[in-house]
Amino acid sequence: MADANEKKGKKPGRKVRVSFRSNRSRPSRTKDWTRQHRAGEDIEVSASESVVAKGHLSRKRTIIETDEPQEGLIAGTVVTLRGQFAAVDDGKRIWPCTVRRILRTLTIGERFPVTVGDRVRFRVVADAPGVQAEGVIVTVEPRQNELRRFAGRRVQVIAANVDQVLIVSSADLPPPKPHLIDRYIVSALAGGMTPVIGLNKIDLDTDGRARTIAQRYAMLGYCVLCCSALTNEGVDELRQLFRGRSTVLAGQSGVGKSSLLNAIQPGLKLRVGTVSDETLKGRHTTTTAELIRLAGDAYVVDTPGVRSFDVSMIPRGELEQYFTEFVPLVPECKFPDCTHIPETGCAIKRAVKEERIHPERYESYVRMFEDRTEGGLA
Ligand SMILES: Nc1nc2c(ncn2[C@@H]2O[C@H](COP(=O)(O)OP(=O)(O)OP(=O)(O)O)[C@@H](O)[C@H]2O)c(=O)[nH]1
Ligand SMILES: [Mg+2]
Ligand SMILES: [Zn+2]
The missing domain is CATH 3.40.50.300 (P-loop containing nucleotide triphosphate hydrolases)
Structure with a gap:
């Protein structure tokens, strides 16, 4: 939760609209990889996933994105996530870093605020007994791209940039x-x-x-x-x-x-x-x-192998554009909003019948279209 100090940063920064997660959301689930392993489930990248019930993402407010002094921050790239820590490479060595609270609180619909490949800036923290972190990540640069999947009712960004x-x-x-x-x-x-x-x-x-x-x-x-x-x-x-x-x-x-x-x-x-x-x-x-x-x-x-790969965070109406052989045929469908499943006069289904589109590719489309897990987007 952003407190007043977060908003009243002395340095002027960029104002951004963000969603906040309620502090009353359910507590973080601790990971049990051993149990998952035995059950044959996928191993997840992040060990610090938190479960957010629907409806917790609604509050929006404007905050100052960078209210921290930028001097003395070190730039680096996240190379791996280990438990609560992100390992950041500054070109010389690896720094185990935690993530600044405000970044954790910003809800971006993700399981963890940073991922492998993120370009970050961190502040060095003094070693304290029992504290393994050597840095605190203060800013994360906007990502150029992301490989995402839907996991545990939230989006998991497997890697960025x-x-x-x-x-x-x-x-x-x-x-x-x-x-x-x-x-x-x-x-x-x-x-x-x-x-x-x-x-x-x-x-x-x-x-x-x-x-x-x-x-x-x-x-x-x-x-x-x-x-x-x-x-x-x-x-x-x-x-x-x-x-x-x-x-x-x-x-x-x-x-x-x-x-x-x-x-x-x-x-x-x-x-x-x-x-x-x-x-x-x-x-x-x-x-x-x-x-x-x-x-x-x-x-x-x-990356760790996966058993399945849920893409239900992608709106189903967008799927057709990622099936390259569908794209030139879509304008030929009778209905402009054709979903290529129940409709008559569908150019995609005709092409499948005429073996111009491989039946397994069409089946993949239908499965992705229909496979909306609980919590997935429409
Ligand atoms: N015959 C054959 N075996 C291979 C080849 N490449 C890998 N293997 C074997 O496949 C097994 C699994 O290889 P890994 O490299 O661990 O597979 P991975 O995709 O990294 O698996 P995860 O880390 O569990 O996701 C090993 O026993 C390898 O020796 C190949 O080209 N031919
Ligand atoms: Mg491997
Ligand atoms: Zn169609």
Whole structure:
């Protein structure tokens, strides 16, 4: 909650309208990763999620965005989140930082006010016994883009300020899930990033099924790389793709995200896991998203695998624009507000029937359109 002092900052700052979360909202839930792990749930990036009931986001007021003296603040980038702390790299070292209370209170509909890739300014705090934080984050620069998903009834920003999303899938162990690829494509495009598809473990593609899926996406105009962290096929191309850019790697657990990074930069030594024989699923070896700088001015964010990827924070009316093959056909639908599901005279459904749109792509659209979890937006 903003107090009077927050508003009466001595230095003039930019006035912004923000929503405040009521102090009477439910207390923060403490995370129990072990329990989640056992239950086979996704590992979440933030350990400090708080649950906000609906209707708590309504109060708006104007505050001064920067009422702190700017002198002495250190600029850095959030490289990972550990419990209540954000690890901030100032180019010289990593600083464990907490987040200033006013930033926590600002409700931006998110689980945590900062995320991996955020550019922040922090103030150094004196070491105190029992206090591990060395800095307090005072400002967060506006994000250029964000990879978001809906998790735990709030939006989780997996990473910010990245140019592209490498959607990693594997030819087998686990088998590719085109629907999950489609969800990542939608989230990447909605967040302002370029989706790129990496089909790993191509050494296991004995029946050519994975290459057929790769071709489907290549035909849609996406950059698709077939690769193998085992044989190094496609690894040079990946290294080239990463050069001079920032990339977040996303995909199911066990598809080989960390293995690919290790192949690109031998010596990196990221922990890689095994894939369970019974479930063919990975074991969530990477538990926290982490920003890593590679040779060639490449920044990558390795992320924990997910089981599902909820994009229900994206208004359903926007979904069609993220299905690239739908876009030129939409004006041909009989009704201008066609949702392409129950309507007659729908150009999208006609194209599916005539096999100009892949049925699995259409099914992905329908599932995302209809899949509104509790608390999701209409
Ligand atoms: N055959 C084959 N196995 C691979 C390849 N890449 C990775 N693996 C194996 O797949 C398993 C999982 O790899 P990880 O790199 O831990 O997968 P991840 O996507 O980082 O998984 P999480 O961190 O749990 O999200 C390991 O046993 C790797 O050895 C590949 O190209 N071919
Ligand atoms: Mg990993
Ligand atoms: Zn239609």
